[in-house]
Amino acid sequence: FLGYKFPFGLQVYDITHLVSSFFYKCYASLTKAQKLEWNNRGISTVHAIFITFMSVYLVFFSDLYSDKLDGPVTFRSSNLSNITLAVSVGYFITDIAMIFWVYPSLGGMEYVLHHFLSLVSIVYSVNSGEGQLYTYMVLISEGTTPGINLRWYLDTAGLKRSKAYVVNGSFMVVAWLVARIILFIYLFYHIYFHYDDV
Template sequence: MDGNFGPAERILWPASVLAGVVMCGAIYEITRKISSRCFRGYHKLSHMQKVEWNNRGLSTFHALVGAAVSFYLVVISDLFNEDVHNGIIIDRKSWLSDAMFGVSIGYFLTDLVMILWYFPSLGGKEYLFHHGLSMYAIGLALLSGKAHMYILMVLFTEATTPFVNLRWYLDVAGQKTCNLYVYNGLALFVGWLVARIILFVYLFTHMYFHFDQAKSIFTLGFYSLLIVPSAVAVLNVFWFWKIFKGMVKTLSKRRKHSENGKTD
């Protein structure tokens, strides 16, 4: 792992982590100011609701940036294209993946501090586990320069976060009966199915067909590559079941309301 810590990394890594922390502070304040001016109900929220409202603003921003960078590196660029490069995929990385990992560590670190400070108002033990596991996996990939493709795939799953946050915003704003709440719930279900279930099936399948490369990683990295995505996958299935039940419950209520309206 020492060979990956060159002069460029000595500047890029700490700078990107710091950028992630600064980004969180900036987006938190921007969310607070925009919400206080553009959303009338913001001032009626409790202190804790305002904190969570602003916190979800920064998590949405990180999710969009992380998903966009991950999609670009894995799908659009030829960084992990086996037809273009001869080197093994498990060793491929770029300055952009390094920078994104650093920013993500800064975000997860900041968010973890907030969760602990207001615990359990911003999230329970599962969020502590998720953030801790995320920082461990991203940090290990950053320091070793290994398995960037797989970590980027996992990072792409943050693409579902904006739908989760919009659902919470609409709930707090008293808009659970509006069509947008239903459409967002359906989008969340489909997005979660694609980004957190099907994508993980592809990840494990890709890893299976490149298992010889995975075994070439140092021992801690190899077992982490097996355990961390598996643990995240279990969390994803658990949350997917809760999303599915919530969607069914919401659609059932709307169907009953519609039937009652027709009867009246």
């Protein structure tokens, strides 16, 4: 199953290259390293949008982790939750491979460590069915990634003084507050009130 997901990331990389070549004049003038990172951020953005949407749905809108259900919340999983996490596994494998392929152009050992720990955590959660709710809560923080990537794109394209850059920065403040601060307060609150399950 994971072998199926690995080529998807490379297809997104190629599509990002194609679309960027056609629609963004600045893309042609980028260095080889900048084009590599530009395309890699395309994969990152697609994954972030997908996993954020699915995580928000599974955590807040599906009944999978509802307190109305019997049994510990920490042992709940479904086919949809497992498949969604498997897509993230495929992304992290693809990104680690890309980092090693052009090391250190896409980041140093801190990126490798971050991706490796994420990969191990998600694989454990899929294989055991444990802790998926909290894994998804952490994955919602990927909602800030498209804004981070857009900021890099605008800077690289020489648009650091544009209105889009300012709007993106304002969006990033709100997104960061919600996805990386308020959400983690809620996560610890949830753990506290489900301490026996945890």
